[in-house]
Amino acid sequence: MPGPALAxxxxxxxxxxxxAAGVAAPVAGxxxxxxxxxxxxxxxxxAGAAGLTMASKLSRLLEGARITLIGARTAHWYQPGFTMVxxxxxxxxxxxxxxxxxxxxxxxxxxxxxxxxEPEAKRVVATDGSTHPYDALVVATGCTLEWSxxxxxxxxxxxxxxxxxxxxxxxxxxxxxxxxxxFMETGGVALHGRPPTEMKCAGAPLKGALLWDARLREAGTRxxxxxxxxxxxxxLFAVAPVHAxxxxxxxxxxxxxxxxxTLTAVDPAARTATFRTxxxxxxxxxxxxxxxxxxxxxxxxxxxxxxxxxxPFAADGWVEVNRDTLQHPRFxxxxxxxxxxxxxxxxxxxxxxxxxxxxxxNLVSFLAGEQLEAAYNGYTSCPLITRPGRAMLVEFDYxxxxxxxxxxxxxxxxxxxxxxxxxxxxxPIYRAMLHGSI
Amino acid sequence: MExxxxxxxAAILGEMFGGxxxxxxxxxxxxxxxxxxxxxxxxxxxxxxxxxxxxxxxVAAGVLAALPxxxxxxxxxxxxxxxxxxxxxxxxxxxxxxxxxVLPMLALALGERADAPARRPQRGAASSLR
Ligand SMILES: Cc1cc2nc3c(=O)[nH]c(=O)nc-3n(C[C@H](O)[C@H](O)[C@H](O)COP(=O)(O)OP(=O)(O)OC[C@H]3O[C@@H](n4cnc5c(N)ncnc54)[C@H](O)[C@@H]3O)c2cc1C
Numbered sequence: 001m002p003g004p005a006l007a008x009x010x011x012x013x014x015x016x017x018x019x020a021a022g023v024a025a026p027v028a029g030x031x032x033x034x035x036x037x038x039x040x041x042x043x044x045x046x047a048g049a050a051g052l053t054m055a056s057k058l059s060r061l062l063e064g065a066r067i068t069l070i071g072a073r074t075a076h077w078y079q080p081g082f083t084m085v086x087x088x089x090x091x092x093x094x095x096x097x098x099x100x101x102x103x104x105x106x107x108x109x110x111x112x113x114x115x116x117x118e119p120e121a122k123r124v125v126a127t128d129g130s131t132h133p134y135d136a137l138v139v140a141t142g143c144t145l146e147w148s149x150x151x152x153x154x155x156x157x158x159x160x161x162x163x164x165x166x167x168x169x170x171x172x173x174x175x176x177x178x179x180x181x182x183f184m185e186t187g188g189v190a191l192h193g194r195p196p197t198e199m200k201c202a203g204a205p206l207k208g209a210l211l212w213d214a215r216l217r218e219a220g221t222r223x224x225x226x227x228x229x230x231x232x233x234x235x236l237f238a239v240a241p242v243h244a245x246x247x248x249x250x251x252x253x254x255x256x257x258x259x260x261x262t263l264t265a266v267d268p269a270a271r272t273a274t275f276r277t278x279x280x281x282x283x284x285x286x287x288x289x290x291x292x293x294x295x296x297x298x299x300x301x302x303x304x305x306x307x308x309x310x311x312p313f314a315a316d317g318w319v320e321v322n323r324d325t326l327q328h329p330r331f332x333x334x335x336x337x338x339x340x341x342x343x344x345x346x347x348x349x350x351x352x353x354x355x356x357x358x359x360x361x362n363l364v365s366f367l368a369g370e371q372l373e374a375a376y377n378g379y380t381s382c383p384l385i386t387r388p389g390r391a392m393l394v395e396f397d398y399x400x401x402x403x404x405x406x407x408x409x410x411x412x413x414x415x416x417x418x419x420x421x422x423x424x425x426x427x428p429i430y431r432a433m434l435h436g437s438i
Numbered sequence: 439m440e441x442x443x444x445x446x447x448a449a450i451l452g453e454m455f456g457g458x459x460x461x462x463x464x465x466x467x468x469x470x471x472x473x474x475x476x477x478x479x480x481x482x483x484x485x486x487x488x489x490x491x492x493x494x495x496x497v498a499a500g501v502l503a504a505l506p507x508x509x510x511x512x513x514x515x516x517x518x519x520x521x522x523x524x525x526x527x528x529x530x531x532x533x534x535x536x537x538x539x540v541l542p543m544l545a546l547a548l549g550e551r552a553d554a555p556a557r558r559p560q561r562g563a564a565s566s567l568r
Contacts (some may be wrong), residue, residue, distance in 0.1 A: 089510050389506070389515030407519060416521040420509045428453035437449035 032364060035063040040367050043124055043134040045114045047071025047193045049079075049434065050138035050338025052102045056436025057360040058138075059104040062367070067299035068134075070110045070126055074091050074099050077170060078430060080349050083204055084423070086166040087211040088181070089388055092174040102434040109120040114141065117304035121330045136363050139299055139319050143200060143347070146294040151265035151274075153291060161268035165291045166208055179288060180212055188287025191273055193295040196232035196262050197316055200347040202340050203382035203394065205229075205292050206237065206246055212290075213253045214387035227254070228284075230261035230275060238345075239400045242384070245412045249386060263291065297340050307332060318342030323398065324375040326359040332366065335359045336424025343378070344398055350381035353433050379403065383422040391418040447500040465539055472542035479550055486545035493544075498533025505529060 042058055044051045047069050055069045065242035081095035101110050122131040145167055149151050157163045159175030162183070166173050183190060192209040194202065209229050216222040229236070236246040236257060250257055264281070264347065265274040266289065274283045295316070301307060302317025306328065314319070319336035321328055323343040328334035337359045339347045346355065354376060361374040378398025383391040394411055395403045404411045409418070432438045451459060476483075505525055506513050516522055 271549065387515075389509075389511030390517065413518065415517055416506065416509075416511055417524055418517045419511060420524075423509050423511075425450075425454075428450050431453045432446070432449040435449065435453075438446045 005335075013291040028359060032061060032361070035061055036065075036364050036368050037063045038065050038367050040065045040135040041133060042067045042138070042363070043132050044069045044135045044138040044140060045071070045117070045124060046139070046141035046338070046340070047073060047099050048076070048140065048142050048338065049349050049430070050142070050340075050356065052076075052099070052434045053352055053356040053436065054138045054140055054337055054360060055107045056102070056104040056434065057356055058296050058363065060436055061360055061364045067104075067107045068110060068132055069107050070112060070114055070124065070132065071099070072111055072113045072127065074111065076102065076434075078409050078427060080201070080422075080430065082170070083207050083211065083385060084167050084169060086164070086176040086180070086208065087215060087385075087388060088177045089423070095173070095343040101241065103142075104436060114300050116300055117306055119305050119328075122333065134185050135333060136367060137331075137334045138359065138363065139301060139306060139334065140338045141298045142185050143198075143295040143339040144298050145289075146197075149294045150263055150291065152268065153266045153293070157266075157268050162271060162286060162288050163266070163268060163291060164288065165293070166204060167292055176290070180215065183225070183288040184216055184219040184221050186287060187221050189226045189285060190229070190288040190290070191230065191284060191286045192226050192290045192293050193230035193261065193263055196233070197296060198261040198318065198347060199292065199295045201345070201382055201386050205290070207385045208290055209255055210249060210253065210384075210386045211388065213255060226377065227256065229255055229257040230263065231257070231259055232262040232276075234259045234400070239402070240398045241402060241412060242394055242396075243252075245392070246384075266291070290306060294337070295339075297342075301340060306331065306335075308338075313342035323378070324377055325362050325372045326355060327362055327366070327372060335363050343376075345378050345380045345396070346376070347428055348380050348382055349433075350395075351379060353429075354379040354438070356433070361386065361394055377403075381405075383418050383426070385419065385422060386414045389419055389429070390414040390416060391422055393418040393421065458558050469539045469542055476542045476545040479546070480553075481545040482548050483545060485548050486541055489544045489548075490519060490541040493540050494533040494537025496533075496534035498529045501532045502526070502529035 015191050044054050044061065044067065051069060051071055051271055055067060058067055076097045076099045078095040081090055084090040085092050085095055110130065111127055112126040112130065114124045115127045116125040118124065123131055124137070125131050132301040148157050155168050155172065158165050158168050158172045159178060162179060164176035165180040166176050192205055194205045209227060211385060213222065213227055216225050235243045235389050237243045261275040264276045271287065272283050272285050273289050274281050286297065296302060296308060297317040301319060306319050307317040308314040319328065319340050319342050321336045321341050321343060326335050326337060326341060337355045338352050358374040358376045362372040365372050379395065381395040384394045385391045392412060393409060395405060397403050402411050409415065427438065499548060503526065506515060516525055
């Protein structure tokens with residue numbers, strides 16, 4: 001395969017390199033030189049990637065503020081590593097750490113979830129019964145996996161009856177690898193796909209299909225397997241050049257695909273999956289089924305006044321925010337970061353790295369009574385792994401424009417270097433992000 | 439956020455290598471101290487350099503052979519100029535670092551040059567010139 005043309009590096013390239021390495025983020029808006037002195041009460045709902053990063057950032061930007069982080073989960077999951085676990089490259093232990101390791105000094109951690117958001121009263125109620133009034137709120141609760149929207153599907157089925165899902169936590173990812181190993185021996189029909197909702201890391205189901213094809217080839221059993229990919233849309237990826245590249249890869253790998261197919265039901269006993277199609281329901285037999293559930297904002301968010309009331313993000317209750325400033329238009333003291341934010345694209349950890357400095361800077365400006373200057377451009381990135389050892393570093397913005405950080409790497413060519421980033425570099429960058437040091 | 443902030447780079451390296459960074463820093467400091475000592479003693483640099491270069495080349499060859507495997511990949515996964523460039527730079531860089539680390543030790547082990555300046559006797563010690 002021909003390699004990319006190597007252009008000489010100039011200073012601009014080096015700066016872009018730093019951005020890609022997580023050293024810098026493409027954020028519009030000036031950084032504040034001194035922390036803001038304020039007695040403000042800041043509540044952060046959700047102690048995942050976005051919540052922890054926001055807590056670390058705000059604890060550096062605010063002096064005297066009371067920062068409360070509300071989230072019940074004590075184990076932290078490095079979700080971008082789930083595909084590595086599900087393809088047998090990493091052990092599941094590599095993607096699990098302790099939430100406590102990332103909590104910035106001075107931040108109070110309430111080990112409960114938010115039961116209710118009451119934005120009119122400027123407070124949240126936690127599942128342990130405590131109430132938390134705030135002057136500023138960051139909603140960072142991520143999204144929920146709506147298994148029940150697929151009839152007959154239950155996450156406890158993952159690892160059994162040929163059912164797999166890389167989305168079902170570290171255990172689900174490890175179970176996916178076990179199911180795949182069995183499938184590599186038996187062969188048969190493998191069904192993959194994506195849900196009709198907004199979803200985190202939309203590249204992951206594609207990565208899965210490509211990675212598992214590669215594993216079958218390594219095992220010498222690809223000839224015994226039939227691979228299918230189903231999407232509810234009329235493309236394989238929402239960014240046109242990436243869609244074209246995936247088409248090319250699927251053709252080269254003999255992966256069949258179909259548009260306008262939404263998984264609606266599973267019958268594990270009969271090993272059949274039913275899809276909604278324009279021609280009516282279609283039931284297919286499978287030996288391996290990779291389920292990616294519909295995703296939505298967590299229930300307390302969905303049921304609050306914070307959710308979009310109309311438009312494309314209303315049905316699943318994503319938080320209404322201005323897509324540039326990440327500020328709520330009706331409750332200006334509220335900001336949303338990460339998967340729960342009702343913005344186009346932006347549901348990756350790489351997006352959190354770019355959103356968090358924007359939301360943090362704007363929240364501080366809000367508390368200081370200043371103009372909000374920082375803006376998020378929709379930056380979303382996903383190393384699209386095409387086989388163990390190779391990946392494409394796909395990055396794009398709101399407009400679906402490719403925004404390659406390294407101008408000398410073709411974002412649509414499979415290379416070892418993006419794979420090395422995925423395998424070795426992105427984990428440390430992610431942890432540095434949680435610690436607020438980048 | 440500051441672009442290219444050295445603190446950010448340090449944070450990423452810290453997350454990547456953890457305590458190993460301190461081991462590397464201690465090794466570099468030790469190599470530097472031994473280098474200064476060797477310079478004062480007037481050692482046989484040329485011979486030491488040859489030995490260190492051979493050692494570095496061996497390390498580089500080992501790294502170049504093992505590097506893809508270290509990243510859960512194989513040499514067959516390297517595709518195009520950039521991949522090969524990074525692979526080469528890492529291999530040669532580690533080889534060079536290994537050579538530099540071993541150089542002063544080798545120099546001291548090989549002993550002083552015949553024309554090395556005589557060391558000044560320490561105060562209070564018996565002098566053979568006396
Ligand atoms: C299989 C897979 C592969 C991925 N691959 C990549 C990749 O290659 N690159 C990339 O950049 N990103 C990737 N991602 C996406 C990335 O992991 C997420 O976008 C990122 O974790 C979003 O951060 P978040 O904080 O919004 O959500 P999360 O990290 O999920 O955290 C949300 C937190 O909120 C908590 N919570 C939920 N409800 C409540 C409540 N009511 N009250 C309080 N807390 C609550 C949750 O328990 C959780 O701790 C992948 C994700 C998956 C699943």
